[in-house]
Amino acid sequence: MALPDVMAAAESGIDRSDFAMLDSAHEASGAWWHQTRDGMRLSVEVTSYEMEYEHRPARLMIVRDLTQQERTLEQLRVSEERWQLALHGTGDALWDWDLRSGLRFRSPLWSAMLGYGVYEIGDKREDFTSLRHRDDVERVEQALQEYLGRKTDTFSVEYRLRRKDGAYRWILDRERAIWDERDQPLRMAGSQTDVTERKDAEERREQEAQADALTSLPNRREFDRVLALEFQRAKEAGGPLSVCVCDLDRFKEVNDTRGHATCDRGLITFAGTLRDNLRGTDVISGIGGDEFILAMPDTTASQAADIVNRIRRRFSEHEFLDDTQRRASSVFRVTCSFGMAELHPEQQSASELIEHADQRLYAAKQGGRNKTLVAAQAKQPSAQGPYRHRPGPAISSLRYLAAQATF
DSSP: OOHHHHHHHHHTTSOHHHHHHHHTSSEEEEEEEEEOTTSOEEEEEEEEEEEEETTEEEEEEEEEEOHHHHHHHHHHHHHHHHHHHHHHHHTOEEEEEETTTOBEEEOHHHHHHTTOOTTSSOSBHHHHHTTBOTTTHHHHHHHHHHHHTTSSSOEEEEEEEEOTTSOEEEEEEEEEEEEOTTSOEEEEEEEEEEOHHHHHHHHHHHHHHHBOTTTOOBOHHHHHHHHHHHHHHHHHHTOOEEEEEEEETTHHHHHHHHOHHHHHHHHHHHHHHHHHHSOTTOEEEEOSTTEEEEEEETOOHHHHHHHHHHHHHHHHTOOEEOOSOOSSOOEEOOOEEEEEEEOOTTOOBHHHHHHHHHHHHHHHHHTTSSOEEEOOOOSSOOSSSOOOSSSOHHHHHTHHHHHHTBO
């Protein structure tokens, strides 16, 4: 393009004062808005070079249209704002891990999620892994190695990270990797989301599914599951296992004369007495009405009897207050009876062990109540006979267990 043409094009849209600045230096450049003849407004960059033209001093001016470039940059800015708004809306924190250098980039939201300042956590891998809960380290590393080894298509794992205040938060970590032409991973990038509230809700639902609403003791299904495992373990190892069936004496009379609220307090108190006096390895469950069942692993019948006799005495000393005003005496006590049985080698199912214990509970009730009776070492409980003190809630509640623990 000839210089007059360039000048003509420039003069058509740029104020002459702008050229004064360009003329003042050997080489100069600047950006302006340029209006074309048809009224279109363009962003342009004008670069001026001092030169000689036809043996006379001259200046070459190059005008470059920046409109499309600036339009693209504006689109990128809007896209970045939209992405940032979306991330803040979902609570996701971005991060990027260079596998060659080991350095990690984490967005400011990641640091804020754990209560740290932007620069309080280093950018090396060990700075991050040191925050993991020790119970999660092996599981997360195994998932990572399986993904980087192409054994799994995705990396998505939940684990706990330590906050600055020492508390742990559950994090959902989702990542993708980029591999080179030799199929070696170059980098990983992804997002991390705080899922602590969801994990807490899941834990509460699981606890509610495993516990009785009134007494907070494990329900029958959870007891069945644990006893099935303990029965199998005891059979294989030849160790002791005792089962005890117990209930409250004359509790129907308490319910009829003193009301359901007083009855519920009695059940809650008895459940608390059991829980406070048993060991961490023992399992308790309410199996209907005022009847409870205990599984005591690694415990002989004699040892178990000592424990439940202590429970029986302590519970019988507890004074209950009758607030129904339907009886002259507002303070009363409740006693309890226990039937105990220990696993013997000839027994082939958990239901046999429970039948022995339940038979001894019936005998305790018939023999005056407020006592503990231990089953003798019999090969087989009688298939017939009125050994039940009432239709069998203990047996019926553990039909599932009997099916699970038959050898």
